[in-house]
Ligand SMILES: [Zn+2]
């Protein structure tokens with residue numbers, strides 16, 4: 001996904017959703033800064049009793065009895081034991097891949113899109129061949145790609161169940177997202193019906209209105225506990241003139257689809273409507289479709305978007321093994337009036353919502369697409385072990401989102417450069433911007449890239465009802481991950497004299513884990529663990545990157561920008577722009593009376609003076625801040641000056657003297673070093689494109 005809270009001309013706005021996580025609720029977003037580099041650009045149910053889901057691929061079904069050896073068994077000779085262990089290890093994954101825990105049900109999902117004005121999607125799920133006393137229907141708590149608990153069950157209403165002859169079946173709520181249907185009178189089949197309220201255009205939620213149905217599966221479809229591996233069909237009733245666009249089929253008239261399992265059902269978003277325009281191109285024998293639903297403009301022209309996408313697809317497919325799909329669909333929405341953009345990766349499609357028109361949001365759309373399309377490999381197929389198959393009932397954890405998201409961003413920047421959609425200067429400017437963001441984060445000394453990944457559930461668009469200190473205590477795994485990607489890429493090129501680079505590591509991981517024997521019902525290959533990344537880097541580079549990972553991935557040591565940029569004859573230049581005001585080390589939100597402190601940088605001038613969050617700065621030296629920007633006012637003083645601030649705190653006003661700090665360096669640029677050696681020039685040109 002891509003998460004964006006970006007600054008444009010000083011106005012904060014949300015943009016794409018898969019690049020920068022939003023670590024502040026919108027109302028808490030810092031609107032301006034004083035002495036802090038300008039605002040940073042970022043913008044499955046615990047089973048009762050069991051404490052785990054049924055189909056996660058790591059549950060009881062994949063554990064053979066042989067793994068729990070009774071003590072007397074240990075008297076068997078070591079070679080025999082070894083064989084038994086090996087067989088047990090093999091048997092688990094194979095059984096999970098080929099044999100569901102219980103006989104597969106005959107599953108038919110049916111959607112009825114008939115009441116757009118109420119935004120209610122009607123869902124029917126028929127389960128044939130049911131047996132036993134009960135069956136559990138479960139609504140996911142989250143949607144893969146967005147690491148936030150949304151509890152989609154909150155929008156479910158009017159649940160009912162019936163048996164083979166239409167007789168009502170009793171049901172009860174097992175927990176907030178599980179409906180347990182009594183099967184004792186079912187006579188072999190159960191059908192449930194419910195309606196889901198859907199009125200959000202995003203990569204995680206769904207929207208059904210008079211213009212379209214944009215459906216993201218986890219927010220619509222329940223699964224049956226223990227039966228996520230079962231194949232199923234989906235059929236849809238919708239207005240006759242609607243066309244259906246999804247990764248299920250490249251025929252827009254098809255309204256019945258097959259999915260090999262629940263995970264694939266919900267990994268295939270559907271855009272259905274009469275307004276969506278479609279174009280397509282071929283690349284390496286595969287069909288790529290571009291679907292555009294535009295709310296901002298009439299007569300949208302898809303040609304520039306299509307041309308740009310083809311260049312991106314061409315550049316990224318050149319980096320990695322050919323993916324296993326016949327067709328891939330970019331589903332775009334251009335919606336200037338929406339509060340937040342989004343971008344979400346799927347196996348053979350992506351949902352991208354741009355908060356702009358196509359004509360003015362083209363560059364953003366292409367940048368988002370470059371990120372989402374590289375997810376075809378990095379995270380959708382080459383995936384951390386927790387990310388496929390999924391436990392939809394609760395949070396799943398990985399420390400590798402810095403690779404899955406941040407490195408995806410880095411590779412997408414390289415691809416935009418290779419595709420000719422960015423110039424060298426744009427590429428280096430974006431990387432400089434990433435450096436500026438990280439270096440502006442007090443949390444960079446507190447939180448590692450792995451820790452930021454692991455704790456994504458706290459800030460990847462999670463609802464924030466409680467005040468947090470994220471502004472000072474966290475970093476973004478997108479941001480630091482992108483920089484780690486850059487440093488690893490340059491370091492690998494340096495250590496291999498240009499023979500290898502970061503995409504070689506990703507290709508190796510892809511072959512090792514995705515193109516490996518199928519380990520679960522979910523699909524090809526298996527997931528990787530954190531330590532596998534370092535192993536692959538070491539193998540590709542032919543040298544030991546353990547200190548790099550200890551310091552910069554698992555640790556919080558300052559990143560060695562100039563060390564690694566130097567191998568390409570480049571250097572990071574950090575300067576104080578002319579006219580910068582002295583620093584007091586705060587970020588603020590605008591207020592009618594002045595500026596309200598949103599975050600205080602630890603150790604800065606405001607901190608030393610005792611200023612705190614929520615303090616309202618109303619005047620400096622008796623000059624009101626209601627009519628003058630704080631930064632403008634601060635420019636009247638020299639660093640070291642002691643300045644009286646009028647502060648309103650808890651309804652009372654007081655004067656607090658603040659001793660101003662020197663301006664903070666906020667200009668970051670990556671520049672070519674004069675007098676670069678031929679090896680440096682060679683790496684630079686290989687990295688940035690160009691002739692030696
Ligand atoms: Zn992403």
Ligand SMILES: [Zn+2]
Nearest residue numbers: 212214271293
């Ligand atoms: Zn649409």
